[in-house]
Amino acid sequence: MRLLEGSCSDGERRDTTSFFGMEISSHQFHLLQQLNEQRRQDLFCDCNILVEGKVFKAHRNVLFASSGYFKMLLSQSSKEMTQPTTATFQAFSPDTFTVILDFVYSGKLCLTGQNVIEVMSAASYLQMTDVISVCKTFIKSSLDISEKEKDRYFSLSDKEVNSNGAEQPCLYSAGWRAESSPPHSHLNPDQGTCTRGNAWSNFNYYPASQRNAQQQLSKHDQRQDPGKKARHLGLQQPSDIPHYKSSKLEDRAAEPAGHGSQSEEQVHIETEVESPHVGYQYGQGSDVISRSLAVPQQEHDSPRSSGKSKSPKADEQYPSMPSIVGVMGGWAEDDLPRMRFKCPFCTHMVKRKADLKRHLRCHTGERPYPCEACGKRFSRLDHLSSHFRTIHQACKLICRKCKRHVTELTGQVVQEGTRRYRLCNECLAEAGIDSIRIDLEAETPLEFPPDGDKDSRWHYGEDNKSDVEIVEDGSSDLVIQQVDDSEDEADEKEVKPNIR
DNA sequence: CTGGGGAAGGGGCCC
DNA sequence: GGGGCCCCTTCCCCA
Numbered sequence: 001m002r003l004l005e006g007s008c009s010d011g012e013r014r015d016t017t018s019f020f021g022m023e024i025s026s027h028q029f030h031l032l033q034q035l036n037e038q039r040r041q042d043l044f045c046d047c048n049i050l051v052e053g054k055v056f057k058a059h060r061n062v063l064f065a066s067s068g069y070f071k072m073l074l075s076q077s078s079k080e081m082t083q084p085t086t087a088t089f090q091a092f093s094p095d096t097f098t099v100i101l102d103f104v105y106s107g108k109l110c111l112t113g114q115n116v117i118e119v120m121s122a123a124s125y126l127q128m129t130d131v132i133s134v135c136k137t138f139i140k141s142s143l144d145i146s147e148k149e150k151d152r153y154f155s156l157s158d159k160e161v162n163s164n165g166a167e168q169p170c171l172y173s174a175g176w177r178a179e180s181s182p183p184h185s186h187l188n189p190d191q192g193t194c195t196r197g198n199a200w201s202n203f204n205y206y207p208a209s210q211r212n213a214q215q216q217l218s219k220h221d222q223r224q225d226p227g228k229k230a231r232h233l234g235l236q237q238p239s240d241i242p243h244y245k246s247s248k249l250e251d252r253a254a255e256p257a258g259h260g261s262q263s264e265e266q267v268h269i270e271t272e273v274e275s276p277h278v279g280y281q282y283g284q285g286s287d288v289i290s291r292s293l294a295v296p297q298q299e300h301d302s303p304r305s306s307g308k309s310k311s312p313k314a315d316e317q318y319p320s321m322p323s324i325v326g327v328m329g330g331w332a333e334d335d336l337p338r339m340r341f342k343c344p345f346c347t348h349m350v351k352r353k354a355d356l357k358r359h360l361r362c363h364t365g366e367r368p369y370p371c372e373a374c375g376k377r378f379s380r381l382d383h384l385s386s387h388f389r390t391i392h393q394a395c396k397l398i399c400r401k402c403k404r405h406v407t408e409l410t411g412q413v414v415q416e417g418t419r420r421y422r423l424c425n426e427c428l429a430e431a432g433i434d435s436i437r438i439d440l441e442a443e444t445p446l447e448f449p450p451d452g453d454k455d456s457r458w459h460y461g462e463d464n465k466s467d468v469e470i471v472e473d474g475s476s477d478l479v480i481q482q483v484d485d486s487e488d489e490a491d492e493k494e495v496k497p498n499i500r
Numbered sequence: 501c502t503g504g505g506g507a508a509g510g511g512g513c514c515c
Numbered sequence: 516g517g518g519g520c521c522c523c524t525t526c527c528c529c530a
Contacts, residue, residue, distance in 0.1 A: 348511090354516050355511075362510065376508095382519050383509065390507070 036105035068127025394420035
């Protein structure tokens with residue numbers, strides 16, 4: 001117990017009001033312990049989680065406070081408080097969820113070399129950034145240990161390297177120090193990855209006997225056929241390894257499948273486990289660089305979803321991302337190792353960190369660029385730009401029907417809702433929409449937001465007096481616009497962001 | 501069921 | 516490092 005002196009956290013009173021308070025350090029622990037006890041006794045449990053047929057009981061409020069996924073899920077179902085909420089998962093195994101749930105109710109994460117990948121995957125799915133961080137720490141720990149032993153490794157024979165012991169769990173515990181911050185620090189997105197939750201700096205890591213196994217696992221097969229790596233990693237996975245993004249990763253997992261005798265499981269193992277070890281793949285020097293990446297994390301949509309739903313600003317929702325790991329990714333033509341960046345989620349490597357940052361969005365589902373015209377969200381600005389030009393601005397000077405080239409003289413822009421395209425005059429006549437009354441005031445053009453302004457909104461340009469003549473079909477959303485292409489092109493050159 | 505076309509999305513790379 | 520372009524693949528819709 002200790003005395004606290006400080007400012008009130010309330011923003012308005014912050015500068016004027018001081019408080020003296022007492023913090024009982026064990027309170028949080030006892031509270032969680034009680035909740036855990038209630039969970040075990042099925043007391044007040046109002047949420048059923050079905051994982052591959054196994055039912056887990058839990059408390060909505062605890063799940064809500066622990067997982068971004070459940071936060072979103074339970075927010076949506078919060079109106080139906082009378083019925084227990086049921087969530088079903090196929091993406092990970094009951095064992096994995098047990099580890100996750102135990103962590104939620106105890107602050108202790110029971111990681112092993114066998115479960116760390118799946119736990120991290122599940123945590124990613126459930127948007128539990130703390131768990132992801134701890135898993136990364138776990139993996140990094142094995143790398144660090146391996147690094148120290150690298151020299152020794154080179155003197156080891158294959159025989160020695162191949163002998164590894166059985167894995168035993170490592171326990172990462174929140175620690176509940178007197179000055180402990182809440183263990184589920186994803187509620188404090190400002191905290192960096194490494195310091196995320198002071199509590200994590202106090203985790204217990206044991207047993208020491210595991211170190212040898214980890215060392216050996218991590219460093220074997222340098223420059224060897226990647227297919228052989230998995231056999232020595234010892235980080236064997238159950239057959240139901242979840243994937244961050246199913247199809248793509250499965251495709252990529254299949255890439256090294258040329259090693260004939262490898263089972264599908266082995267391929268998965270290789271794909272998922274390679275990340276923490278790849279830094280040693282070409283093992284020359286200390287080439288593992290960890291950096292925190294201030295990229296918003298996973299969108300609410302599950303990693304398997306299409307990501308089409310609207311969501312709050314990604315920056316707010318996904319406060320952290322897995323670190324970018326720079327590795328020696330191969331050998332340049334001059335026989336010097338070249339730096340490449342390894343995706344922590346798949347086997348993909350890129351030359352530039354910025355490219356990896358961009359690539360990571362395909363794993364997280366983050367789509368920070370919304371089209372204000374139709375609501376569709378994009379992971380990349382250039383895709384948004386392309387989409388907008390194609391769908392909403394009819395930039396292609398091609399008749400959509402007959403595919404002939406059209407100009408402002410030989411064709412017109414047709415608008416259906418927010419969608420615009422061009423039709424040549426002949427096709428317009430064929431469609432019987434050549435006699436529609438032109439109403440200049442009926443519509444204003446769509447305007448592209450300024451360059452790089454993720455947060456800006458797209459407007460129907462009110463103050464951008466347009467040269468577009470609009471013909472509205474009284475019966476539907478169909479609108480014909482008379483577009484002055486020459487001026488459009490000039491606009492594009494002068495004010496590029498305002499693509500028209 | 502199938503093939504074609506359009507849109508989306510991912511990677512490489514230049515500016 | 517970000518923006519943007521090009522190229523390619525995949526997905527989806529439609530005839």
